[in-house]
Amino acid sequence: MAVDLESPSNYLTTRLRQAVNWGRKYSLWPLPFGVACCAIEFMSTVSSYNDISRFGAELVRFSPRQSDMMIIAGTISYKQAPILKTIYEQMAEPKWVIAMGACASSGGFYNNYSTLQGADHVIPVDVYVAGCPPTPENLLFALTQIQEKVEKEGLVPAAERHPGRIEA
């Protein structure tokens, strides 16, 4: 981006791609895949004190068709796994995924017959957030990480970012 101060009309030059990325970065629409305790902290993150809208991501959409950032908040069981996969596939490209908390990242302290040992066994994850549950600040930090990715990488579809993970 460059500002042309010499010119009488003070205009801004940039590349279209950069401008789009900049816009998109501040308008991520989250899809909360809230299944367990972490979802409660997701609720805290969107409520007034932590206020996720400061980062432009307040438009929580429960329809996968309308959202581009999935936040997996909670433990994924084997029973839930096919559903997670379906919902992820229903999201339109480009899309990003945050695994919020120990359970979504690795199964957490549930190493047992019913718990999937991390959501990334089923779908590709872009950012992992530590914590059980992560604090709202942690989740907001993860959001800024996604924003950085959006800014740097642009609108690369998830299939290209995670080669071999998603069937076309």
Next chain:
Amino acid sequence: MSQKLVDKLQQEFGADILAVSSQHGDETITVDKDKLLVVLNHLRDHEGCEQLSDVVGVHYPDRDQEFEVNYLLRSWQNNVRLRVRVHTTEGEAIDSATGIYKSADWAEREVYDLFGVDFADHPDLRRILCHHEFEGHPLRKDYPIEQGQECSRPEHLFNDEDIARAARRASGIKPEVGGAHDEVHPSDLLTVNLGPSHPATHGALRVECLLDGENILEAKSEIGYIHRCFEKEAEDHTWAQVMPYTDRLNYCSAMANNAIYALAVEKMCGVEATPRANAIRVIVSELSRIIDHLVCVCANLVDVGALTNYWYLYNTRESIYQSLEGLCGSRLTTNYARIGGMSHDLYDGFADEIRTKLDEMVVGNNEVMKLIARNRIFLDRTVGVGAISQEDALSWGFTGPCLRATGLAHDLRKSAPYFGYEQYEFEIPTGTDGDSHDRIMVRMAEMVQSRAIILQALDNLPDGPLNIEDHSVIIPPKEKVYNTIEGAMNQFKLVYEGIQVPAGEGYGFGEGANGELGFFCVSDGTGHAYRIKVRPPCFPIFSAFTTLVQGRMIPDAIATLGSLNIIAGELDR
């Protein structure tokens, strides 16, 4: 009280009662499998045992009759509890108690799913927590805890036959909207899934509805989406290590779970917490009740379209969270109680901070009441919606605010006081109609009572030690551990081998935010539990959900679900 009941039963049934035992204040009768229904029927009809709280299976692989199934009965009117026990083995079915207690439906399904015990004449004996492709029964002692089984696809809850039957039934009935139907064809009906990832289910649960227009002809619910094997994990960890797992049962009120679990194990060990620890437990339990009710009410109001209230109510919750974080270092998953005491004492300034926050809560709640109390939309959406009668509520195993909304003033803090609840003055708010509106109003009123209890507890906080002196139960203070060899060894043994809880069984329970939260513990005298069964308040409540919404419209189902406050962590464990 329950001793008297046992004597009466022995006279009545004589040799059919195979054994009688009493431990930790609980009476158990063992009856012949074939006589189970007769005894249960008698208890319900003649001894006032209106409620079957839970059905608990235990596996003893070395016995001839390897399964033990316990029916936990409660009579609210006589304030009596009793356990009825039967023994069985692979291939020998127990008669299903579904005809006597409605709550037996899901409770027996759970025993079937986790242990493989068969129940004869059960109307719908399917798996409930594990997925439909699961093989084996995970709570049997020979099932390895880490042996996961993948699930390839979700199950369809309605088959063609169900749909055809529903269509036949709907023919000729005038639905609420859309005019009269002469004949309904199966293809006119629509199946719609609410959940397991749906904004209004507030957690991972699924209700499949068979719709005629917007009317729900039939609904089936499915749970188990976040079955995290609390009970298997509990057998795999020492008694003290189970504490953090209890946080994640009802994660909206973790402190209360911690305290009640500690109470249950203390009962097993025959120790009692100090007065100071008890008072702190009361304070944190009531704070938990407040934040639990807040999240329930605010989410319920969002569901019926009243978003503004969410901000008012959630702010209080957020500020209480910050105090809880000060107490234990964590907002949600608190792990604050210890068997024999608490992990930390209150911090300086806690009392004043809480007093201010509770005042703020009253302001916020009053604002909300102004917005909803006479709000036409709110009333239309909730009054008469999802109503349940007293009798049904008892039979389905309702406890807590959902039971009190029907007008029954049953509260374990009054009827079986623990943590010294008898010292505090408070009222039990009740409703009249048992509908969604009353459930919300009961919760709003309970927050006021909880505030009163907390203020009394803060004013009269006893001095004295926080933790008990018995260091076979609780680790010694840090100075001793660091400076003396006995202290170090004591700590080492407790951490590595666990608390040696005396062999036996006991049931510790209390009034959780949603109702009766209980832990049925069996110890074989080692540092690990032989079996811990949680009695989660919302499991029986959710089992009644489909009957509350059948014949109503989809938006009613949403309003009803929100008011029942189903917390998936506790539902699925």
